Amino acid sequence: MKILVCISHVPDTTSKINFTNNNASFDTSGVQFIINPYDEFGLTRALWIKEKQGGSVTVATVGTNLTEPTIRKALAIGADDAIRIDAEATDAFFVAKQLAALVQENAYDMVICGQESIDYNGGQVPGMLAALLNWPFVNSCTRLELEGTTATVTREIDGRKETSTAALPIVIGGKKGLVEEKDLRIPNMRGIMTARTKPLTVRAAVDATKHTHVLRFDKPAAKAAVKLIDKENVAELVRLLHEEAKVI
Amino acid sequence: MSVIIFAETWEGKFKKATFEAVSYGARVAASLGTETIALTIGNLNDDAVVLGKYGASKTITVQGDYANFSNATYANIINQVAAQQGATMIIVSGTSNGKSLAPALSVNFDAALITNATALPESTSALSVQRSVFSSKGLALFQSESAKTVITIVPNAIGVAEVVGAGAVESAQVNTDGNIRAFAIDKIDRVSGKIPLPEAELVVSAGRGMKAPENWNIIEELATELGAATACSKPVSDIGWRPHSEHVGQTGIQINPNLYIAVGISGAIQHLAGVSASKKIVVINTDPEAPFFKAADYGIVGDAFDVVPKLTAAIKAYKANN
Numbered sequence: 001m002k003i004l005v006c007i008s009h010v011p012d013t014t015s016k017i018n019f020t021n022n023n024a025s026f027d028t029s030g031v032q033f034i035i036n037p038y039d040e041f042g043l044t045r046a047l048w049i050k051e052k053q054g055g056s057v058t059v060a061t062v063g064t065n066l067t068e069p070t071i072r073k074a075l076a077i078g079a080d081d082a083i084r085i086d087a088e089a090t091d092a093f094f095v096a097k098q099l100a101a102l103v104q105e106n107a108y109d110m111v112i113c114g115q116e117s118i119d120y121n122g123g124q125v126p127g128m129l130a131a132l133l134n135w136p137f138v139n140s141c142t143r144l145e146l147e148g149t150t151a152t153v154t155r156e157i158d159g160r161k162e163t164s165t166a167a168l169p170i171v172i173g174g175k176k177g178l179v180e181e182k183d184l185r186i187p188n189m190r191g192i193m194t195a196r197t198k199p200l201t202v203r204a205a206v207d208a209t210k211h212t213h214v215l216r217f218d219k220p221a222a223k224a225a226v227k228l229i230d231k232e233n234v235a236e237l238v239r240l241l242h243e244e245a246k247v248i
Numbered sequence: 249m250s251v252i253i254f255a256e257t258w259e260g261k262f263k264k265a266t267f268e269a270v271s272y273g274a275r276v277a278a279s280l281g282t283e284t285i286a287l288t289i290g291n292l293n294d295d296a297v298v299l300g301k302y303g304a305s306k307t308i309t310v311q312g313d314y315a316n317f318s319n320a321t322y323a324n325i326i327n328q329v330a331a332q333q334g335a336t337m338i339i340v341s342g343t344s345n346g347k348s349l350a351p352a353l354s355v356n357f358d359a360a361l362i363t364n365a366t367a368l369p370e371s372t373s374a375l376s377v378q379r380s381v382f383s384s385k386g387l388a389l390f391q392s393e394s395a396k397t398v399i400t401i402v403p404n405a406i407g408v409a410e411v412v413g414a415g416a417v418e419s420a421q422v423n424t425d426g427n428i429r430a431f432a433i434d435k436i437d438r439v440s441g442k443i444p445l446p447e448a449e450l451v452v453s454a455g456r457g458m459k460a461p462e463n464w465n466i467i468e469e470l471a472t473e474l475g476a477a478t479a480c481s482k483p484v485s486d487i488g489w490r491p492h493s494e495h496v497g498q499t500g501i502q503i504n505p506n507l508y509i510a511v512g513i514s515g516a517i518q519h520l521a522g523v524s525a526s527k528k529i530v531v532i533n534t535d536p537e538a539p540f541f542k543a544a545d546y547g548i549v550g551d552a553f554d555v556v557p558k559l560t561a562a563i564k565a566y567k568a569n570n
Contacts, residue, residue: 013498013518017385026382037499092361093354118498118521120381120388122363127319127351136431137319139348142492153431156493157344158258158444162317164431173348176499181486211360211394215376218387220524226531226541231550235562237530240546242566245528247507248450248474 001055001146003046004108006099006125007074008036008089008117009067019217026119026217035070038114038175040077044185045144045178046112047078053146055109056080062089062098068200075195076187082198087205090213092120096128097208103133108169110151115140115173126173136166142177251277252335254326255286255307256345260293260315264408265341265447267302271409272368272401273339274303279372280337286415287329289322290314300415302408308333308420317345320430323352328422330357335396337375342400343446350400359396366405366525383498383521403447404504405525445494448477451505453496453523455481457512457533457552461489466556467511473563479503481513497522511552515540532556 011017012032020027035043046057059074060083061067071082085098103111111130116123123139130137143154149168154161156177172178187195229237241248253273255266270286277284286304288296289312296307310325326349330338338353340346342364354361364379366387375392377399445451452471458464464478471478478494485495496503498521508526512533513519520543523529531544532555541547548555 011382013521017382019386026386092351096351096355118383121383121502122361123347124351124354124361124363127348128355128361131320131323131352131355134427134429136429137348137352138431139319140344152434155344156491158446159438159493161437162433163435163437164433166429166431170431176495177492209393211354212362212390212392215389215391217381218378218389220384220387223543223545226544226547228541228547228549231548231555231558234548234555234558235565237546237548237559238562238566241507241528241530242570245507245545247528248563248566 001049001053001110002106002108003049003055003057004103004106004111005039005043005046005057005059005074005079006111006113007039007043007059007061007070008114008119009033009061009063009070010036010117010119013037013118017219019219023217024214033070035074036114036117038116038118040184041176041178042112042114042172042174043074043077043079044183045174047185048179049146058083060085060099060102062087062095064088071200072195073187075198075200076191077185078191080198082200083203084200085203085205091210092122092124093128093211094208096125096132098205099125099129100132101206102203103129110168110170110172112172112174115175123173126171130171133171135169135171137171137173138164139173141172141174144172144174144178249280250283250285250333250335251280251337251339252326252330252333253284253286253304253339254346255288255299256341256343257288257290257292257294260291262294262298263341263343263447265343265403267408268403268406269339269341269401270299270302270304272406274411275368275409276337276339276372279369282336285333285335287326289325296417297414300413301410303411304415306415307417309417310420310422316433318430319345319348319352320428321424323349323356324424324426324428325422326353327356329420332420337396338398340398340400342402346400350398354398357396357398358394359398360392360394361398362390362392363400365399365401368406380525383502384525385521402504404449404506443475443477445477445479445496445501446503448503449506450474450476451479451503451507451526452476452509452511453479453481453513454484454511454552455513456483458484463553464490466553466560470509470556470560473560481519510540511556513540514538515543
């Protein structure tokens with residue numbers, strides 16, 4: 001079982017988000033970067049599959065050399081090797097084309113991505129990659145089981161739970177549920193030591209067009225100060241919600 | 249030229265988000281000076297003509313056994329109809345299914361994809377649309393560099409607009425016998441018969457301040473009285489008090505209802521990232537220093553077990569008088 005786990009290098013969840021360069025760029029100064037949380041669930045799931053069925057887990061990212069500490073962390077968690085495609089990840093279609101080229105050269109049985117990255121929240125790369133490969137794709141996947149070469153997946157949406165099957169190879173857009181939060185692997189000392197010597201291959205980007213670019217960033221409008229209502233007077237809150245906020 | 253809107257249905261009925269998507273598409277088509285075409289897939293229990301009320305000049309129905317959603321098959325059908333209609337833009341609501349099919353659609357349609365749009369295009373000559381980024385902590389104006397574009401819109405971000413006039417309804421033929429590789433649905437379990445969270449207008453949410461899962465009845469009662477969906481914070485779903493499908497926040501569901509009532513949730517930055525786009529936020533917390541109050545429009549400092557039943561009663565009284 002050869003599994004490719006695609007990871008994004010994203011600002012830590014507690015980061016303050018600011019823009020610079022006349023609002024044309026995200027300000028990375030003082031920002032800690034982490035493995036995209038959605039991708040971490042898929043990485044741990046991939047390691048479990050490998051430990052049960054044998055095979056290998058490769059992590060891939062599209063990014064500059066600034067992403068290498070994040071890649072090394074994935075190796076410390078337990079991936080066998082890593083591939084960095086050397087380009088700035090600014091457009092989802094460009095990224096999907098890079099990953100598709102990588103997958104087409106290697107006989108992966110499965111690609112696991114997070115359903116979205118917490119920076120741009122586009123949720124585009126996994127579905128585009130599946131479409132480029134013409135592989136079955138499931139998004140918002142909360143369960144993944146393998147029986148031979150058949151994958152059974154679950155997605156929980158809109159008050160219902162869908163269980164589906166497909167033959168490998170497949171692409172997964174995963175989230176919490178692939179493994180539970182408490183089961184997420186974290187790097188231990190041995191993992192950190194061995195990660196230093198695991199292979200991290202840098203690969204040149206293939207030619208691909210970009211379909212979008214950002215013209216300008218903005219911060220959402222600031223909220224006005226909170227209006228506090230006495231706890232003995234909840235009827236006043238109802239009146240405000242109706243007359244002032246007009247939401248009920 | 250035309251703008252196609254995927255008119256999503258659930259059990260044969262149009263979703264509310266569909267009316268919003270059609271309204272959006274009609275306004276984009278008006279600024280492009282092109283036709284607004286809504287497209288439904290599968291058998292309908294609603295009258296397709298209703299989409300005319302939201303600005304569809306024409307509604308195309310693709311009949312067939314498509315009751316079970318498949319991202320690849322749906323994307324293939326939409327692409328075929330878009331080609332038949334000479335579309336240059338496709339609008340999809342950012343529902344769970346919309347998000348699943350839009351990437352494949354953009355690849356098939358050779359179009360740029362802009363997801364999570366929160367406003368009408370700023371420009372339609374060189375198409376640019378504002379969308380939410382960094383888990384609602386930022387907004388970005390994205391420009392399409394392709395002659396064709398697929399846009400998904402954040403449900404409940406833009407609203408519906410009714411117009412005068414009715415559109416025509418016609419059916420289209422498509423061929424889905426090709427080599428489409430997709431997951432096949434074996435089983436659908438209803439988790440609950442409740443309002444789907446991503447599209448809810450009103451949401452009542454609670455966190456660890458509720459102390460135990462059996463205390464959720466007062467939250468459920470408030471939600472029922474309001475006609476709201478229920479949600480929860482991450483710690484509460486992690487310890488299994490509530491299902492993951494209710495977890496709102498940075499790594500859960502991101503929502504933007506008209507009203508978000510947060511009970512016993514302190515307001516960690518990761519939680520705010522999932523809910524700060526809500527139009528109005530009410531925070532009920534015993535701790536006056538809870539960071540959530542800074543992000544709230546209205547707040548009550550008090551014990552949930554005291555305040556929430558009173559609020560439910562006050563809403564009931566208000567409804568009786570209005």
